[in-house]
Amino acid sequence: MGGMKVRGRMSRVRPTIEDVARAAGVSRATASRVINNAPGASGPLRARVSAAVAELGYQPNETARALASGRQRAVDVVAVTYGPGPGWLATHPYFSRVLAGMMPVLERVDAQLRLHAVGLRSSAAAIDEIADNAGLGVVLADITPALAVRVHRRCRRTVSLVPTAPSVPGVEADNIGGAYAAVNELHQRGCRRIAAIHGPAANPCAIDRRTGYRQAVDALGLAELSADGDFRREGGYHAAQRLLEQHPDIDAMFIACDLMAAGAIQAITASGRRVPHDISIIGFDDSIAAVCTNPPLTTMRLPVEDMAAAATRLLLEGTPSAGYRQRFPVDLVVRDSTCR
Amino acid sequence: MGGMKVRGRMSRVRPTIEDVARAAGVSRATASRVINNAPGASGPLRARVSAAVAELGYQPNETARALASGRQRAVDVVAVTYGPGPGWLATHPYFSRVLAGMMPVLERVDAQLRLHAVGLRSSAAAIDEIADNAGLGVVLADITPALAVRVHRRCRRTVSLVPTAPSVPGVEADNIGGAYAAVNELHQRGCRRIAAIHGPAANPCAIDRRTGYRQAVDALGLAELSADGDFRREGGYHAAQRLLEQHPDIDAMFIACDLMAAGAIQAITASGRRVPHDISIIGFDDSIAAVCTNPPLTTMRLPVEDMAAAATRLLLEGTPSAGYRQRFPVDLVVRDSTCR
DNA sequence: GCTTCGCCTGAGAGCGCTCTCAGGTCTACG
DNA sequence: CGTAGACCTGAGAGCGCTCTCAGGCGAAGC
Numbered sequence: 001m002g003g004m005k006v007r008g009r010m011s012r013v014r015p016t017i018e019d020v021a022r023a024a025g026v027s028r029a030t031a032s033r034v035i036n037n038a039p040g041a042s043g044p045l046r047a048r049v050s051a052a053v054a055e056l057g058y059q060p061n062e063t064a065r066a067l068a069s070g071r072q073r074a075v076d077v078v079a080v081t082y083g084p085g086p087g088w089l090a091t092h093p094y095f096s097r098v099l100a101g102m103m104p105v106l107e108r109v110d111a112q113l114r115l116h117a118v119g120l121r122s123s124a125a126a127i128d129e130i131a132d133n134a135g136l137g138v139v140l141a142d143i144t145p146a147l148a149v150r151v152h153r154r155c156r157r158t159v160s161l162v163p164t165a166p167s168v169p170g171v172e173a174d175n176i177g178g179a180y181a182a183v184n185e186l187h188q189r190g191c192r193r194i195a196a197i198h199g200p201a202a203n204p205c206a207i208d209r210r211t212g213y214r215q216a217v218d219a220l221g222l223a224e225l226s227a228d229g230d231f232r233r234e235g236g237y238h239a240a241q242r243l244l245e246q247h248p249d250i251d252a253m254f255i256a257c258d259l260m261a262a263g264a265i266q267a268i269t270a271s272g273r274r275v276p277h278d279i280s281i282i283g284f285d286d287s288i289a290a291v292c293t294n295p296p297l298t299t300m301r302l303p304v305e306d307m308a309a310a311a312t313r314l315l316l317e318g319t320p321s322a323g324y325r326q327r328f329p330v331d332l333v334v335r336d337s338t339c340r
Numbered sequence: 341m342g343g344m345k346v347r348g349r350m351s352r353v354r355p356t357i358e359d360v361a362r363a364a365g366v367s368r369a370t371a372s373r374v375i376n377n378a379p380g381a382s383g384p385l386r387a388r389v390s391a392a393v394a395e396l397g398y399q400p401n402e403t404a405r406a407l408a409s410g411r412q413r414a415v416d417v418v419a420v421t422y423g424p425g426p427g428w429l430a431t432h433p434y435f436s437r438v439l440a441g442m443m444p445v446l447e448r449v450d451a452q453l454r455l456h457a458v459g460l461r462s463s464a465a466a467i468d469e470i471a472d473n474a475g476l477g478v479v480l481a482d483i484t485p486a487l488a489v490r491v492h493r494r495c496r497r498t499v500s501l502v503p504t505a506p507s508v509p510g511v512e513a514d515n516i517g518g519a520y521a522a523v524n525e526l527h528q529r530g531c532r533r534i535a536a537i538h539g540p541a542a543n544p545c546a547i548d549r550r551t552g553y554r555q556a557v558d559a560l561g562l563a564e565l566s567a568d569g570d571f572r573r574e575g576g577y578h579a580a581q582r583l584l585e586q587h588p589d590i591d592a593m594f595i596a597c598d599l600m601a602a603g604a605i606q607a608i609t610a611s612g613r614r615v616p617h618d619i620s621i622i623g624f625d626d627s628i629a630a631v632c633t634n635p636p637l638t639t640m641r642l643p644v645e646d647m648a649a650a651a652t653r654l655l656l657e658g659t660p661s662a663g664y665r666q667r668f669p670v671d672l673v674v675r676d677s678t679c680r
Numbered sequence: 681g682c683t684t685c686g687c688c689t690g691a692g693a694g695c696g697c698t699c700t701c702a703g704g705t706c707t708a709c710g
Numbered sequence: 711c712g713t714a715g716a717c718c719t720g721a722g723a724g725c726g727c728t729c730t731c732a733g734g735c736g737a738a739g740c
Contacts (some may be wrong), residue, residue: 066725087688119614367691370688
């Protein structure tokens with residue numbers, strides 16, 4: 001009952017580095033050195049400590065490690081919900097692609113991935129807390145420039161995967177160029193009434209794709225035929241319906257996301273028209289949705305996994321300088337939704 | 341240069357609770373009490389501390405909190421990669437659905453979500469490390485019974501979302517019943533040559549769905565016409581091709597996952613047959629893929645988001661007792677891939 | 681007026697680990 | 711044989727926060 005810490009030998013209590021050190025007959029410092037594979041410990045001691053670790057089934061407490069070292073071995077991902085409710089995260093393939101891109105590179109350095117979802121108009125406090133408690137860095141999956149700046153101000157180890165403010169480091173795809181190329185492709189295939197279904201007005205990628213469409217249509221001397229979508233299938237369906245109704249002579253559609261394209265194909269089919277015979281379609285993303293549709297979508301490939309991996313590596317390497325940019329191309333993937 | 345800790349007033353260094361306490365003229369303990377909204381602090385002091393917190397822009401260091409309190413405010417999710425490479429995580433809608441189901445309930449209690457991906461045959465050490473460093477609990481997204489037991493042995497605060505070992509707490513869907521119901525539905529619609537495309541042999545859900553199919557086919561006195569898939573679109577495509585080749589008289593397919601069903605529809609269409617006119621199809625999951633296909637899939641709805649939310653709540657409430665079970669129904673969602 | 685009780689408050693002991701730094705040992709060299 | 715230098719090793723001071731516990735103070739009871 002004294003001041004001694006009693007810990008039975010068969011105790012279920014998790015062993016600490018102290019236990020390992022005692023079992024190996026060395027100090028905590030030495031135990032720490034061999035556990036972390038750091039220099040400054042002789043062969044014999046290394047062996048004794050390793051044996052003790054194995055015998056006790058010792059696993060370092062990551063929390064204590066993080067506190068003592070000031071490093072967290074975790075990268076934070078923040079996803080913004082543009083759509084209503086969490087349905088966005090559940091249905092849009094984009095997010096799992098960024099997670100999938102990050103996991104392998106994190107695994108290699110034995111780091112964790114923390115996911116945060118914030119509403120578009122969620123309290124700034126939530127964002128601040130994420131930034132303040134960030135680990136090795138923060139990957140902004142689809143955040144607006146304004147919020148990105150806010151995060152970056154509190155945590156320099158930040159990278160955005162979407163077009164963002166000049167000061168925030170970014171790994172970006174050429175959304176404008178991709179959209180432009182898509183319209184151009186449609187034009188070269190003989191289409192002249194090329195409509196577009198855009199994404200959410202506040203989404204940085206959607207904004208650029210819209211810009212690319214406008215530039216192309218202007219350059220080619222075509223009419224701008226736009227409808228607003230929401231990056232969801234339903235939105236694509238309804239937007240296509242509206243477009244078809246208002247402009248029955250449409251012969252092609254550039255759709256800012258594959259999910260909406262899937263909806264659009266259904267609307268077009270339902271209206272009695274055929275894809276690509278009557279209407280050619282080019283989507284954007286090359287997500288799993290692109291290959292689930294009938295016909296499979298011709299689309300602009302956004303190399304999300306590669307981008308996410310690059311962003312993660314960047315964070316792992318250190319603090320990216322403000323305004324850092326790494327650009328990825330957006331290439332055409334031809335499948336069966338474009339004529340000829 | 342003395343022993344004093346120098347911290348300029350305009351320092352960029354993040355304020356600690358010590359700073360808050362000093363600014364408010366109280367002790368750390370009191371500051372902690374008001375910050376954590378714990379009882380035992382008078383009104384006036386509360387006000388002073390709150391003011392100091394606001395003025396300094398103080399954000400508690402979660403790592404230190406976790407270490408001191410022994411609680412982590414984070415739930416771990418572990419996803420197994422059955423397919424080759426990380427593509428599995430990137431393309432299969434299942435994972436984002438579990439994440440989407442968990443996020444809202446975690447957000448409500450201000451907890452984080454940590455994602456871990458492990459290869460099916462990855463070292464047991466990886467699994468142990470996750471279990472040992474688990475926070476409020478671990479959600480097993482799609483792990484095998486054997487590995488689930490291993491995790492549960494090291495961390496009792498564990499819940500599986502798929503059929504698992506008897507001892508491991510689980511939030512399960514009625515995969516067997518769902519598969520059975522699907523075949524039954526097809527039979528009632530007049531189909532008699534009902535084939536099946538199954539999932540990975542090691543996947544617990546796939547196993548149950550296979551069982552359900554067999555039971556139904558036995559009960560109805562139909563022939564068993566099975567092909568193996570991998571829960572991926574490509575696998576569904578090839579399995580359907582094989583099936584069509586070996587049994588040209590097939591009039592229906594029960595497909596263990598919507599993604600494979602999407603592939604199967606393409607293969608069937610490519611073979612000159614029509615869905616549902618020539619072949620009826622019922623998928624499984626009701627994921628985003630189900631509504632991207634043409635025609636949209638009739639499918640068995642797996643309420644993944646609800647299950648994930650339930651599992652998370654369970655963990656938040658405390659340690660589920662060994663063998664705990666919560667069951668969710670799997671309901672038919674009729675769309676256009678079934679005849680009549 | 682004195683004791684009892686209850687409520688605040690702050691001192692201080694950790695949580696488990698990292699990392700600096702002083703001291704100790706050993707080898708090589710003059 | 712003395713000494714510089716290289717290399718180990720362990721003591722101990724934190725990391726930032728939680729939480730117990732003892733002491734202080736005022737109100738209530740006798």
